[in-house]
Amino acid sequence: MTVLQEIWERMIETHPPLPIGTAWITIVAAAVIVFVPGSWRIARHGVTIVHEGGHGAAATLSGRRLSGIRLHSDTSGLTVSRGRPRGPGMVFTLIAGYPAPALLGLGSAVLLGRGYDVGLLWALLAALVLVLVQIRNWFGLWSVAVTGTVIFTVSWFGSPSVQSIFALLLTAFLLLGAVRTVIELQQSRHRRSAGASDADQLARLTHLPGIIWVGVFFTVNLACLILAVQFLGLLPAGGA
Secondary structure, X not given: OHHHHHHHHHHHOOOXXXXXXXHHHHHHHHHHHHHOHHHHHHXXXXXXXXXXXXXXXXXXXXXXXXXXXXXXXXXXXEEEEEOOOOOHHXXXXXXXXXXXXXXXXXXXXXXXXXXXXXXXXXXXXXXXHHHHOOEOOHHHHHHXXXXXXXXXXXXXXXXXXXXXXXXXXXXXXXXXXXHHHHHHHHHHHHHOOOOOOHHHHHHHHHOOOHHHXXXXXXXXXXXXXXXXXXXXXXXXXXXX
């Protein structure tokens, strides 16, 4: 009970905002992780976890039966659900993947803007546990477990400043990574005339061109990024 009480107290404790210079340096670090190929090949697994978790959550909410999630070493993933192969539930499930990291990043920015840095880290841990129980392959288990271990270590042993920087780094990574994955989606689609991407599957279900769905993903993710910057207070307020 003492441990649970300590966890709760840490979750509801608020941290002061990072100095604006430190915040922007952290965001630049996240951008380097996302846009430098070497680091992105490793870090992209984190975005894939959220992407597939988004599919899983949408499938469950739409009444489909979630059969499991697989994460692969090439940063791809697969979420399998049972239900009607067509219809709103399937469309909703397919739509949810690419915006999921950006929406999670936006929610994270809201919590950070209110000072709940540690609360955010524990919320991410809870989300990882929900994904973990649906994983159906060894690499997926390893990937989620390592990610959760890193977040837990910082949330439990890190100093308040380290926790705040790490929470912002994760938030910026999710938001920027979400934008990059949509760009990669269109590049992949451009290299082949037809495929099994979410956009192509949505095109077959809705009879709207796949590029329209790519545009929807990109617009949502970019809007989340812009809103997150506002929630985090990273831009100077306009003068009268």
